[in-house]
Amino acid sequence: MQVAHGLAYAIAGTGRADHELILNAILNAVYLSSGRGFYQ
Numbered sequence: 001m002q003v004a005h006g007l008a009y010a011i012a013g014t015g016r017a018d019h020e021l022i023l024n025a026i027l028n029a030v031y032l033s034s035g036r037g038f039y040q
Contacts, residue, residue, distance in 0.1 A: 011017055028038055
């Protein structure tokens with residue numbers, strides 16, 4: 001797994017981008033703000 005920052009220019013246009021990290025961050029923000037804890 002790679003860190004979520006600093007990779008955009010390195011993988012732009014290669015078809016290797018992984019949306020799971022940002023999706024997980026968004027889901028965690030939603031769950032935390034609703035008082036349900038972390039997304040599982």
